[in-house]
Amino acid sequence: MNYALIALGITLIFAIMGVLNFAHGQMYVLGGFVTYYVYGVFGLNYFVALAASAVTVACVGLVFERFLFRRVLRITTREESTMLLAAGTALLLDSLGLALFGEKQRGVAPVVAGVYEIFGAFVPASRALIFVLAGGLVGALLLFIQYTRPGRALRAIAQDKETAALQGVDIDRYSALGFALGAALAGLAGGLLVTVFAVNAGAGTPISIKAFIMIMIGGAGVVSGAILGAFVLGFSEALGYFFIPGSTTYLMILVGLIVFLIFRPQGIMGKPWG
């Protein structure tokens, strides 16, 4: 479920701006750190911490979009430029994290204690909480995209930027919104998971890779694809680790993915491309 948050975030950014947010993992880490500080160090309410994470990361996203991506998108003719800029921002956040937070891992105590038993399996209450919260957020996002005006604007841009512009949609404003929202989702995911896994400054890249894998599976730029990808990955991981301990699982997942992409490059739900 948490994966879905991450996948949705990066999908949103890709759908709206056509940019593959390399820094997504780093945004996740940033969110985790903010929650760590607000909740773990300063002792404020967990939900306040989560909100703080979301807002912080969203601001970062806004800054990136407004000052970096918008400019580059305007002055470049090549497709690669934005991708490389994204890679650059990832490096920036990575090193920023390292400089600000040091190399140590930070973890936060679970928000709720106790264990539930569901269908014969033991589920820690903290995980259940994360699941519920993440699910709620995903649901809220889906509703937002589907039914609200800004949501529809975002969808319009994702489908056809030019037409949307012709119809009067303020592309700049909504691009910023899309990016900020996508970033916020990553931050929230980080804030949620910091209660279970520790975060450290270097965890960004592997998370970004997972995000990429999810959208590759499900189809980049398609919301349903993101959720599908998240579930497929989560499921494969769980299944894999159960049968084959260690990192061989991931190797098999990757090989499987490569083979899958050769036959269906656009992912499960992706739009067929040129």
Next chain:
Amino acid sequence: MRLRVAAALVGLALYLVVVPFVFRESRYLLGILTTASVLSLISLGVWLTFAIGRINIGQAAFALVGGYTTAILSVKLGVSFWLCLPASGLAAALVGAVIGWPILRLKGVYFAMITLTLSEAARLAALNGGTITQGATGILNIPLPGEVTFAGVVLVPAFRALNVHLAFYYLAAILLVLGLFTVTRIASCRLGWIFRSLRQDEALAASIGVNVAKYRVLAFALGCFFAGIAGAFFTVSQQSIYPSSFGVPDSVYFMLYCFLGGLSYVSGPVVGAFVLFLGFELLHGLREYQMLTYAAIMITMMLWLPNGLLSLRLPARPGMKADA
């Protein structure tokens, strides 16, 4: 034209004669120049894929293939480095050809993502390679290059007996010069035009009879060859190799070197690698802010110099471009 040749000769003299002589005792300086040279070589390989219109974030995988090939051959089978070197290049090229054939059908972001996956997959493969790759421990104690004799004459003395850093510097320099020469030659002959046609319009190229699949794989495999050679080099210069020796961040860097040096120029990746890598080292004094400043500088470059460093000084010579 004559100015260009003169500049090239001066550069070569500096690179191959002056610098090594002047700095022959400075281990550090020779070391970073050597590394920069080899990084340039790998980036040249990435440039080749840019030349056919693909964004390649998988180069680290092939460097790893090359590195492990050399490691395994020299440690487990006692093969001389001088044979391992081309073998590593060939191994990487072969893997590149096999994997490239199906994936080169993809373009743009999709190709980029799948190559990214390759980088990670290679690392995991090395990690889980059991006894062959020795997993996380890596392969250690890789012997230095031995001597090469022909008809009783020592052509290349064993590295053990030399100023090792100087020896590696020269090896890297020669490899880079050869690589640069190769790529320049390709870009200016009809092969370069064929690649250019692929980059600009694959469908049109097919309609004039270009065997698109074949030439794509050719370019890609050649790029992988460079990576393999470079991987082999690093393996012997570090005398070790680990699954994490080349990973996703490295692939991203190679791509950045090409881009920031200037994709329109064959020497772009070389300039990019040297300037950026040496720049990084220069920021050494900033310690924990080193990375940060570096990233900031890179982003600034992307904003202000979208066509790379070389666009500042030279207009692109027609026929040498690699950008879309």
Next chain:
Amino acid sequence: MIVMEVRDLTKRFGGLVAVDHVTFEANEGEVLSIIGPNGAGKSTLFKLITSFLPRTAGRVIFQGEEITGLSAHLVARKGVVRTFQETTIFKEMSALENVVIAHHLRGRATPVGLFLNTRVARQDEATFRDSADEILDYLGLSRVKHEEARHLPHGHLRALGIAIAMACDPKVLLLDEPFSGMNPEETDRMVEMVRGIRDRGVTILLVEHDMRAVMRLSDRIIVLNFGRKIADGTPREIQNDEAVIEAYIGREDDELGI
């Protein structure tokens, strides 16, 4: 003499049948036009013949040889070359470079030979250059041959597209809407050009909407509607064919513009 046969060529996109069991023959040295209302499947037909789209069913036979299913570049190698509907040229090369590179099929040097710049490679280059000059001259593009292709005006781009196709030394040339967007003067010039190419011994298949040009140029015409062939004959026969008239009546009258 029949140079190309198309038998039952069919293309299905999911539920939509774009080309439906189309069968016809092309005679050597003739100009065969394929017309039909929008969406009739004409361009799709060309893409099928030259293997730019995989076919669902049917065969294409060229000079007695089965070329169905060959990859696109091999079809070109056999001598069946198409131009593209949207003017497609190599944008960042000059006109001359465009045509030179289009001689690819005539190259005798191997990739290694190219790299080493052997005598064969150099001979190739010289031959290509001369031939390119000649083609560009013939199509009236000599003056702009060093211009970057994307800066050329529309009419020149069309001519360049044809120049590229001609560099391949085709036996059958498939022109996809070469007259679109042309004023009467340009159209006349293009008609002359096409005639000239035919006179050089190239069989021409033409997809076009401009009826005037089609009627003037064609030896035979095939009419497609909804992917199916509804008529096949000389321009005169087609003009009077009921099925054809009916197919067009539902559309605007000026499409017939005879």
